[in-house]
Every structure is written in C-alpha cells, then in structure tokens.
Amino acid sequence: MYLAPFPLAPFPLAQALPTQAPGVFTGGANVIAVLILLAEFGMLRQALLRDHIRLYMAQSALIAILAVIVAAARHIPDLYVLAALTVALKVIVIPLLLRRLLRETDPVGAAAGGADIAGSGGLGEASTVLLAIVVAAFGFFAASRLGIRSDAAPVTALSVSLSVVLVAFVLMIHRRDVVSQAIGLFSLENGISLAALVVAASLPLILEVALLFDLLLAVVVFGLLIRIHHGRGRSLSTADLTRLRG
Amino acid sequence: MSVVAALLLIVPFLAGLASFAAPPRAGQAITAVSGVASFGLVLALIPDASQRAASYFGFVRVDALSVVFLLATSFLYATVAIYSIGYLPGGHGHDASARYTRRFSLGLNLFAWSMLAAPLMSNLALLWVAIEVTTVISALLVAIEGTDGAAEAAWKYILIASAGLSIALLGTIFMYYAGAQVLGPHYSMAFAPVLASARHLAVTPVRMAFVLAVLGFGTKVGLFPVHTWLPDAHSEAPTPVSALLSGSLLAVSFYAILRYYQIAVASLGPRFPRDVLLVFGVATLLLAALYLLDQRDYKRLLAYSSMEHMGILAIGVSFGAPIALAGVLLHVLAHAAAKGNAFMGSGVLLRKFGSKEMRGVRGGLDLLPWSGPLFLAAVLALCAMPPFGIFRSEFEIVAGGLATSHNGPTVILVILVTVAFLGLTLSANRMLLSRPRPRPGPGPGSAEPGSAEPGSAEPGSAEPGTAEPGGPLTRGEPSVWMVVPVAVGLVALLVLGVHPPGELTGLLARAVAQLGSRA
Numbered sequence: 001m002y003l004a005p006f007p008l009a010p011f012p013l014a015q016a017l018p019t020q021a022p023g024v025f026t027g028g029a030n031v032i033a034v035l036i037l038l039a040e041f042g043m044l045r046q047a048l049l050r051d052h053i054r055l056y057m058a059q060s061a062l063i064a065i066l067a068v069i070v071a072a073a074r075h076i077p078d079l080y081v082l083a084a085l086t087v088a089l090k091v092i093v094i095p096l097l098l099r100r101l102l103r104e105t106d107p108v109g110a111a112a113g114g115a116d117i118a119g120s121g122g123l124g125e126a127s128t129v130l131l132a133i134v135v136a137a138f139g140f141f142a143a144s145r146l147g148i149r150s151d152a153a154p155v156t157a158l159s160v161s162l163s164v165v166l167v168a169f170v171l172m173i174h175r176r177d178v179v180s181q182a183i184g185l186f187s188l189e190n191g192i193s194l195a196a197l198v199v200a201a202s203l204p205l206i207l208e209v210a211l212l213f214d215l216l217l218a219v220v221v222f223g224l225l226i227r228i229h230h231g232r233g234r235s236l237s238t239a240d241l242t243r244l245r246g
Numbered sequence: 247m248s249v250v251a252a253l254l255l256i257v258p259f260l261a262g263l264a265s266f267a268a269p270p271r272a273g274q275a276i277t278a279v280s281g282v283a284s285f286g287l288v289l290a291l292i293p294d295a296s297q298r299a300a301s302y303f304g305f306v307r308v309d310a311l312s313v314v315f316l317l318a319t320s321f322l323y324a325t326v327a328i329y330s331i332g333y334l335p336g337g338h339g340h341d342a343s344a345r346y347t348r349r350f351s352l353g354l355n356l357f358a359w360s361m362l363a364a365p366l367m368s369n370l371a372l373l374w375v376a377i378e379v380t381t382v383i384s385a386l387l388v389a390i391e392g393t394d395g396a397a398e399a400a401w402k403y404i405l406i407a408s409a410g411l412s413i414a415l416l417g418t419i420f421m422y423y424a425g426a427q428v429l430g431p432h433y434s435m436a437f438a439p440v441l442a443s444a445r446h447l448a449v450t451p452v453r454m455a456f457v458l459a460v461l462g463f464g465t466k467v468g469l470f471p472v473h474t475w476l477p478d479a480h481s482e483a484p485t486p487v488s489a490l491l492s493g494s495l496l497a498v499s500f501y502a503i504l505r506y507y508q509i510a511v512a513s514l515g516p517r518f519p520r521d522v523l524l525v526f527g528v529a530t531l532l533l534a535a536l537y538l539l540d541q542r543d544y545k546r547l548l549a550y551s552s553m554e555h556m557g558i559l560a561i562g563v564s565f566g567a568p569i570a571l572a573g574v575l576l577h578v579l580a581h582a583a584a585k586g587n588a589f590m591g592s593g594v595l596l597r598k599f600g601s602k603e604m605r606g607v608r609g610g611l612d613l614l615p616w617s618g619p620l621f622l623a624a625v626l627a628l629c630a631m632p633p634f635g636i637f638r639s640e641f642e643i644v645a646g647g648l649a650t651s652h653n654g655p656t657v658i659l660v661i662l663v664t665v666a667f668l669g670l671t672l673s674a675n676r677m678l679l680s681r682p683r684p685r686p687g688p689g690p691g692s693a694e695p696g697s698a699e700p701g702s703a704e705p706g707s708a709e710p711g712t713a714e715p716g717g718p719l720t721r722g723e724p725s726v727w728m729v730v731p732v733a734v735g736l737v738a739l740l741v742l743g744v745h746p747p748g749e750l751t752g753l754l755a756r757a758v759a760q761l762g763s764r765a
Contacts, residue, residue, distance in 0.1 A: 146450055148423065151431075165416065172409065181405055188412050195416060199423035202431035207371040211415075214375050218408060221382040225400055228389050232397045241398045244478040246537075246546070 025073045026154045032066045033157035036194055037136065040167045040187055044132055045125065049102055049179050053095050056183050056190075060090035063193050070153050070201055078205040079197075085212055086193070094186065094219050101223050102179065105230040123174060132170045136163035152201030157194060164191030177236040178229050182222045189215060247294050248302040254287050254316070254362055255306070258323070262355030270347035274331045277351050281327030284362060285320040288313065296752045299438070307368030307437065310756035314575050315365040315501045318582035319494040321738065323358040325731035326486045329590050330354065332727025333486055333597075346390070350484065353387045357490060364498045371435045373502055374411070374418050377466065380495055381407045388483040388491075399475075399482035406475040410465020414502070417458030421509070424451035437505060444512035453518065456510040459503060460522055466499035468553045469560065470529040477537075480549035481602065485593030488545060492552040492589060493582035500559055500578070507563065508761060520564040527560030528658060535662040538669030543602050544595065547673055548588050551628055554666045555581045555636075561659055562643040563761075570646020571758045573639045580635030580742050584627040587735040590728065591621030595677070597724045604673055609682025613719050616729045618678055620736060625674040627739050629667040635742030682719065 039059035046052045064083040071079035123131065139162035148155060168188035172181050196203065230236060261280030265273030291313050294300060299309035334350060335343040360383055364376035381404065389400035418435075424447045425433060425440045433439060440447075465472040480488045503523075510519040534553035541547040555577065562574035594617040599607045611618040627634035640663065647656035723729055741747070746754075 146454065148451065150423075165412075169409070172405070178401060185405065185408055185412070188409065189415075192412060192415050192419065196419050200419045200426070202426070203371070203419075203422055204432065204434050207369070207435065210372060210375045214378050217379065217382055218404075221386060221404065225385065225389055225397070225404060228392070228397050229401055232392075232394050238401070241401065243395055244398055244402075244482070246477075246541070 025069070028069060029066060029153050030156050030160075032062050032069070033154075033160040033194060036062050036066075036190065037160050037164050037167070040164050040171070040191070041129070041132065041136075043183065043187060044129060044167065044171050044174070049177075050099070052180060052183055053098050053102075056098075056187055057091050057095045059187060059190050060086060060094075063190055063197070064091065066153070066157075066194070066197055070197055074152050074201065076152070076201055078208075079201065081205055082208050085209065089212055089216060090186075090190070093216070097219060097223055098179065098183070101226055105227070105236060128170065128174050132167045135166040135170060139163040139166040148199060150198050150201075153198045155198065158198040161191050161194035161198065164188075164194060176238050178226045178238060179236055181238070182226065185222075186215075186219070247291065247300060247308070248306075250287050250290050251302050251306050251308055251366060254284060255359075255366065257283055257287070258355050258359035258362060262352050262359060265351035265355060266348050268348075270334070270344045270351075273348055273351040274327075274334065277355055278324075278327040278331060280355060281320070281324035281358070284358070285324040288316045288320040291316070292749050292753050296749065296756045301368055301438070305368055305372055306366050308366065309760060310753050311504065311575075311760050312365035312501070313753060314578060314757050315497055316362060318497050318579050319358065319361045319365075321579075322490055322493045322582050322586045323362070325586055325590070325735055326489050327354065327358075329489075329593070329728055329731045330486045332725030333484070333593055350387075350390060353383060353390065354486065354490075357383045357387055357487070358494075361490070361494050361498050365501050368437055369435050370418055370421060370437055370440070370505065373437075373505065374415055377414075377463065377499060377502055378408070378411050380498065381411060381466065384479075384483075384487065384491060384495060387487045388479045390487075391482070391484060393482070395478075396482045399478035403475040403479040406472070407466055410462050410472055412462070413458050413465070414462025417455045417462055417506070420451045420458065421455035421506070424448050424455060424513075427451075437509075441509055441512060444509050447509075447513045449514060452510055452513045456506050456514075456519055457522060459506040460526060463499045463502040463506075464526060467496050467503065467556050467560075468530070469526045469556065470533045470553075473530065473533070473553055476553060477546045477549040480552065481543055481545035485545075485589055485596065488548070488592075489586045489589035492548065492585045496552060496556055497578050497582060500556065504563070504761065516566055520566055523560045524564035524655060527557045527562075527564060528655065529557075530554075530560065531557030531659065531662045531666075535665040535669070538666050541669070541673065542604055544592055544604050544607070544673065544677065545589070545602055547604075547670065548585065548592060551588070551666065551670060552581075552585060554663075555585070555628075558640065558643065558659065558663070561655060562646065564655070565643065565646045565650050565652050566762070567646035567650045568758050568762050569649065570643050571761050572754050573642025573646060575754050575757050576635065576642065576742065576746070577639035580627075580639050580739060583735045583738045583742070584624055584634065584636055587620065587624035587732050587739070588628055590732050590735070591617055591624055594724060594728050595621065597728075598719065604677055607677040608680045610678035612682050613721050614723060615721060616723055617732065620729070620732045622674060622678050623736055623739075624732070625670055627736075629670050630663060633743045634739045635746075636739075638743050638746075 036059055039055050043052055043055045046055055064086040067079045067083035140159040143159035143162040148158060165188055168184050168191055172184035175181055257280050261276050265276045268276060291308055295308050295310050295313040301307045334347045360376055360379040364373060367373040367376055385400050385404035388403055389396050422435055427448055428443045428446045429439055468476040480491055483491060507519050530553055534550045534557060537550045559574050559577060562570045594614060595607050595610060596602060598614060627636055630636045630640045644656055644660060
C-alpha cells in the first residue's frame with residue numbers, strides 16, 4: 001500500500017527527529033527533563049501546600065540527578081559539585097525553611113496533617129491545566145526553532161526547560177497564596193537550571209555558586225516577607241492585596 | 247585606583263554593619279559619613295575612567311559608562327544618608343524607634359552597597375547577582391514600615407521583580423551560550439572579551455539574550471508592561487528609600503540593559519536593539535504620561551514620573567546619535583538629582599501634613615519656607631524646565647532624534663513629555679500654591695489619626711512639633727537635616743544644566759564613545 005508523504009516540514013519537531021533511536025544518555029536525559037516538567041504540572045494541580053513542597057523537592061532532586069548524569073557522560077567534574085550543592089540547598093534547606101514557615105503560620109493545619117489548602121485563582125482547575133499545556137507546547141516548539149546545539153545535553157531538554165519556565169508563570173499567576181507563589185518562583189528557577197545544564201553546562205563553578213547563594217538569600221527574604229504578610233492579615237491568601245492600584 | 251574600587255565595595259558594607267551595632271544616632275552619622283565618602287571615592291575614579299577601562303581583582307571593571315552610574319548612585323546615597331538624620335526618629339536605648347532606626351540604617355547602607363557593586367562587576371553573571379541582591383534588600387526596606395500597604399507593596403515588588411530577573415537570568419545563560427561558541431566553554435562571562443568577539447557571536451542566541459535582558463532587567467527599570475510593582479513600592483517605601491529606588495535602582499538596572507545593548511549592537515548591528523528599545527520606551531512613556539494626569543497620591547505621582555524618565559532614556563538610546571547618547575547619560579545624573587530632591591521634598595510634605603493624598607496638602611509654599619520652594623524647583627526640574635540639568639539632557643535627546651531623522655518618535659516624545667509636564671505642574675500647583683487650610687482639623691486627608699488612611703503616616707509623623715492634630719499648622723521646617731541635602735541637589739541640578747564641569751563632559755564623551763562604537 002502506498003502512503004502519500006506526510007507534509008511534516010512545517011512541524012519543527014519532525015526536523016529535529018533523529019534518524020535512529022537515541023542513545024542511553026540522550027534518552028535518559030530527556031526522560032528526566034520530561035519528569036521535571038511533569039513535576040511542574042503536578043504543582044499546578046496540587047492543592048495541599050505540603051505536597052506542593054514535596055513536589056518541589058522531587059523536581060530539585062531530578063535536576064541534581066540530571067547534573068550527575070551529564071557530569072559522568074561528558075566528564076565535567078564541576079557538575080558533581082553543583083549537584084551536591086543543589087541537593088543541599090534545594091532538596092534539604094529550602095524545603096526545611098518552607099516547612100518551618102508553614103508550621104509557624106498555620107499550627108492548626110500542621111497538627112491536622114496538612115489541611116492547609118492552597119487558594120486557587122479565577123480560572124477553574126481544568127482550564128488552568130489546559131492553558132498550561134498550551135503555553136508548554138508553545139515553549140517547547142519555540143525553543144526547537146532556535147537552532148541551538150549543545151555538546152552537554154540533548155537540545156530537547158532545553159525545549160522542555162522553556163516549557164517548565166512558562167508553566168511556572170501560569171502557576172504563579174493562578175495561585176492566590178503567598179507560599180504557592182514563592183514555590184512557583186523557585187520552580188521557575190529550577191526550569192532555568194535545567195536550561196543552564198543544556199546550554200551552559202561548563203559555566204564556571206564559582207558563578208554557579210554565586211547564583212545558588214543568591215537563591216538562598218532570596219528564599220530567606222521571601223520567608224521574612226511571608227511572615228510579615230501573615231502577621232498583617234492572619235492568612236496566606238493574596239486575595240486582600242488589592243489596596244494599591246491606579 | 248584599585249584601592250578606590252576596593253574601598254567602594256567595602257566602605258558601605260562595613261558602614262551597614264557598624265550602623266546596626268552602634269546606637270541609632272551614631273549609626274546615622276556613620277551612614278552619612280559612608281555616603282559622602284563613597285561619593286568622594288567615585289569622584290576620584292573619574293579622571294582615570296575618562297581615559298581607559300581598568301580591571302581589578304579579576305571581577306571588578308571600571309570604565310566611563312560604569313562611573314556615570316556610580317556617580318548617580320553615590321550622589322543619592324550621600325544626600326539621602328544626610329536626609330535620613332532628620333527623617334528618622336532617633337530613639338534612646340532599646341525602644342521600638344531605636345530598633346527601627348538601626349534596622350533602617352543597616353538596610354540603607356547595604357542597599358547602596360549592592361547598587362554600587364552592580365556597575366563595578368566585570369562579569370555578566372555577577373552583574374545579575376548584584377542586581378538580584380539589590381532586589382532582596384530593597385524589598386525588605388519597602389516592607390520596613392510594617393503597614394498593610396507596605397507589606398502588600400513589598401510582596402508584589404519581590405515577586406514581580408524576581409520573576410523578571412529570572413527572565414534576565416535566562417538571557418544571561420543564552421549570552422553565555424553565544425560566548426562559549428567563540429571563546430571556549432570555560433570562559434568566565436567577563437564582559438570585555440564577549441564584547442571584543444561580538445562580531446563572531448551566533449546571531450539567534452544574542453538576539454534572544456538581548457530581548458530577554460531588556461524584558462528581565464526592564465522589569466526593574468519599570469518598562470511597560472512589567473512596571474506594575476513600581477508605583478506601589480515607591481509610594482509605600484520610606485521616603486529615603488523611595489528616593490534611592492527611583493534615582494539609583496532604576497538607573498542601575500538600565501545600566502545592565504546598556505551592557506547587553508553594547509554587545510547586541512556590536513553583534514547584530516544597531517537596527518534590532520534600537521527598535522526593541524524604541525518600542526518599550528514609547529509604550530512606557532505613553533502609559534506614564536497618561537497616569538501622571540490623574541493621581542491622588544503625590545508619591546505615586548513621582549513614581550510615574552520615574553517611569554516617564556526611564557521611557558525617555560530608552561527612547562534616547564534608540565536614537566543612537568552621539569548627542570542623544572550624551573543626553574541619555576546626562577539624563578541619568580540629572581534625573582537622580584531631581585527625583586531625589588522631589589522625593590525628599592515629598593517626605594517633608596508628608597511629615598508636615600501627615601498625608602500622602604494631594605488634597606491633604608494645601609499651602610505648601612506658605613507653610614514650608616525652604617522645602618516648599620525647593621520642592622517646586624524639583625518638580626520644575628523634572629518637567630525639564632531650564633536652567634536645570636534635565637532640560638539640557640532632554641534637549642540633547644530631542645536634537646539627536648531629529649539629527650538621525652527619527653522625526654515620528656521625536657514628535658511623540660515631545661508631546662508626551664508635555665503631557666507629563668501638565669500632570670506634574672497641575673498637581674504641584676494644587677499642593678503648593680493653594681491657600682493653607684485655616685484649620686486643618688478633622689477632615690479628609692488631615693493628620694488626624696483615624697481620618698487618615700491606615701498606614702499613610704510614617705513613623706515620626708506623630709512626633710511633637712510637626713503635625714499637631716486639630717491645631718492649625720504653623721510655618722516652619724520639620725528639620726534642618728531635611729533641607730540641606732535638597733539644597734545640595736538643587737545646586738547639582740543647576741551645575742548640570744548651566745555649565746557641566748569639564749571633567750564630567752570628558753567622562754560622558756568617553757562613555758558615549760563606548761556605547762556608540764561597533765566593536
């Protein structure tokens with residue numbers, strides 16, 4: 001049976017499709033990148049703040065694993081240090097700080113086993129997820145048009161990372177509580193870490209450390225401001241932040 | 247000169263720690279000394295920077311462009327530090343106002359330190375780090391009043407600015423990628439080598455990096471449509487912080503855009519980067535000019551005026567003519583002095599009348615013998631009236647626009663600046679030239695606690711001798727410390743407008759050559 005040639009040309013993914021099956025490294029790296037994106041979607045759907053933090057931990061751990069894989073496959077020893085620092089900061093310290101914050105601001109919910117429901121925004125959950133899928137697809141295909149090549153990690157991971165960044169924006173816009181918005185921002189930073197692993201894997205370690213230190217500083221200040229916010233309104237919701245306008 | 251650069255990075259930081267440890271009054275004195283010393287250090291950098299670019303310690307780079315921005319920041323740091331002596335309650339021992347003052351002095355010094363560090367960084371990644379540090383420190387300073395409005399403004403500010411800076415980080419990473427293709431994977435993102443090899447950079451990543459940097463750093467400059475944090479933070483922050491935010495922080499973020507602009511022009515040619523800046527600039531100017539017409543809060547009025555001037559900067563760079571670029575750099579300096587003056591004057595109004603609402607302020611010229619005329623002069627300077635510095639700089643920008651036949655954008659610029667002039671002067675007129683209320687007792691916008699909006703009064707406004715609730719306001723200044731720095735700023739504006747010193751014009755010419763050169 002003769003099949004007419006399918007007009008694939010305007011479809012950018014098709015151009016990027018390899019002629020043979022990807023190797024173990026490429027496949028593994030892509031799987032991890034997609035898992036990172038799935039964690040981002042999970043955060044979008046997750047209503048409990050504690051599970052929200054757990055998903056952030058998982059996402060950060062995936063970044064660290066990808067860093068180790070790239071380090072081993074491409075012989076970039078700096079990335080081992082980066083992976084260790086990522087685990088220390090994003091998997092251990094930041095979730096600890098966030099959990100302590102939740103305990104302090106909501107002792108009842110913490111005692112009840114995490115009854116702290118994250119407020120949701122004007123759009124319904126389903127529409128939000130649909131919107132997130134649209135922007136994720138946009139990010140994925142837009143990045144594949146850039147014509148960027150990398151020796152460190154597969155370029156598909158870069159496309160996925162732009163999707164993560166855009167979905168993180170949807171998350172921050174959709175959520176109506178300060179903790180979710182903060183975690184949305186930190187996961188946005190995870191998306192950028194993923195992009196950096198692809199296009200800037202050999203960025204000097206000292207700069208990576210400066211960036212991570214900066215993240216820590218930001219987390220501390222976010223924590224202080226969340227506390228101030230909670231102290232004023234007895235709530236984590238941002239629904240009442242409507243006084244300043246015009 | 248390496249000593250001077252090192253001291254600039256050390257003095258404000260140590261002053262911050264010392265002012266936190268010392269008693270409040272001593273801390274304020276330390277802050278003022280550190281501010282004036284920083285300004286002196288930057289002045290010492292001028293002769294060298296007008297000749298050549300110099301690198302120290304591997305991560306510091308001083309050239310004419312960075313010194314222009316250091317000059318604006320350190321001048322405001324010095325004046326604001328002196329102003330704060332009158333603005334803040336002194337307090338004794340360990341009471342609440344003493345704690346507030348010590349925390350404020352710590353924050354002010356560290357904020358100035360981070361803004362002085364950013365233009366000194368030789369490295370695009372460290373530049374991003376320094377600008378992110380300015381965000382987190384200034385967000386805490388915006389929140390320091392502890393009112394509902396301050397908490398709301400600080401949250402919006404840190405979330406929007408951090409999200410914007412994340413975009414700028416993405417731009418930084420794309421720039422690293424572009425550079426790594428040419429300079430090898432282990433280069434340090436230092437600015438000079440990237441610029442030197444800009445011709446060979448791949449086009450698409452540089453284009454991506456430039457647009458992401460304009461959008462990302464533009465969030466902190468206050469470019470439309472990512473400006474939304476700006477009026478809130480400027481109006482809710484304590485007045486000295488508002489002055490620094492407006493005069494220095496926006497300018498330092500614009501400095502980051504200029505660095506990416508340099509690389510983009512050298513790599514892509516002037517057309518694309520200038521078009522991007524023109525679009526953002528015109529949109530920002532349009533929005534700000536329209537919002538200036540209808541404001542009720544005079545600190546928000548000044549915040550929109552800052553957006554107006556940032557739009558003018560972006561448009562001026564997009565013209566590309568050397569005279570327009572010279573105008574842009576002069577505009578950075580003149581805007582810092584004028585906006586610092588205007589905010590410091592607004593702090594005196596707030597102290598005197600106890601309200602941020604314009605309708606609560608009447609008869610400013612009669613009641614404030616010094617600050618009233620000085621505030622009026624600052625507003626006229628912001629409207630680009632001669633003989634002040636902004637007149638000269640905007641004149642140069644318009645001349646540059648006409649010289650390069652950007653007739654359409656130049657006409658739009660002049661029309662929108664006139665609209666902004668209308669908004670600013672009408673409001674100032676209402677506040678300053680109207681007759682004082684005979685008895686500003688209970689009534690809208692007065693200092694009566696309860697009738698004023700919650701959170702509109704800043705600490706110290708209830709101190710004796712300022713705005714007595716119920717009684718008529720008497721003629722007089724709240725504090726001499728709140729007048730002297732404004733007078734100094736006015737002198738600076740006059741000098742910039744009438745006859746800029748030769749050293750300064752040499753520095754500006756050198757910086758223009760850097761911005762205009764194509765390699």
